[in-house]
Amino acid sequence: MLISYEEFARRADAIRTQIAAACATAGRHSHEVELLAVTKTHPALAADYAARYGLRGVGENRVQEAQDKRPQTAPTSGALRWELIGHLQSNKSKLAAQHFDRVQSVDSEKLLLHLDRAAAELGKTLPILLQINAGNDPAKFGADLADAPRLVAAALAKKNLRVDGLMTIAPLGTTPDETAAHAQRTFANLRQLRDDLAARLGLPFRELSMGMTGDLALAVAAGSTLVRVGTALYGAR
Ligand SMILES: *Cc1c(COP(=O)(O)O)cnc(C)c1O
Secondary structure (H helix, E strand, C coil): CCCCHHHHHHHHHHHHHHHHHHHHHHCCCHHHCEEEEECCCCCHHHHHHHHHHCCCEEEECCHHHHHHHHHHCCHHHCCCEEEECCCCCHHHHHHHHHHCCEEEEECCHHHHHHHHHHHHHHCCCEEEEEEECCCCCCCCCCECHHHHHHHHHHHHCCCCEEEEEEECCCCCCCCHHHHHHHHHHHHHHHHHHHHHHHHHHCCCCCEEECCCCCCHHHHHHCCCCEEEECHHHHCCC
């Protein structure tokens, strides 16, 4: 059962307060950090809550789920940006390019090729983020840090894709302290990579999509511009 809108709004207020506090500590402005509502496994109404609250985007893990859900949202949610944050198989590239406004989980040259082709067929420019395994987690998708410059160069060469920045997921540890240490290291790596690329290529790569329910304050401290939050907004899945 989805929580009520009032409960959602209380939770969203609390998260925004947490983001603002992390920004203040880091000397950042809180408007630099967007809260992306992760609606996966929840009904379409979860996306309507996000829109009603004034959030600009929602994140989904699966193409099929978003494809089913998006048409079920209210007309007033029409301006919501739908972002794919879960792993994408290249044979679903066409559907992904069709049903999402941005794909955050691009982690291979093969996927770049397929998405570029799909965007061309649809006559659109598809915004993307490159997913980097910045924590060197064997269990995670994402390009290796060492391969990132090559992936970025390949992405920039695609006429129908627009590279907005980078995305990562921090590995979990076996204790809260270890998890926090992994998160700090992972987010610092992604930030460093972005800064290096931006300086070398003279492009902003503005978006740093990092931070979830458990590690969003650490991510904001490290420079996140987009925190992807599901559990803290909607409850456990
Ligand atoms: C599910 C998911 C999230 C949200 O995680 P919570 O811990 O529920 O906030 C963020 N990013 C990705 C890639 C996810 O798959």
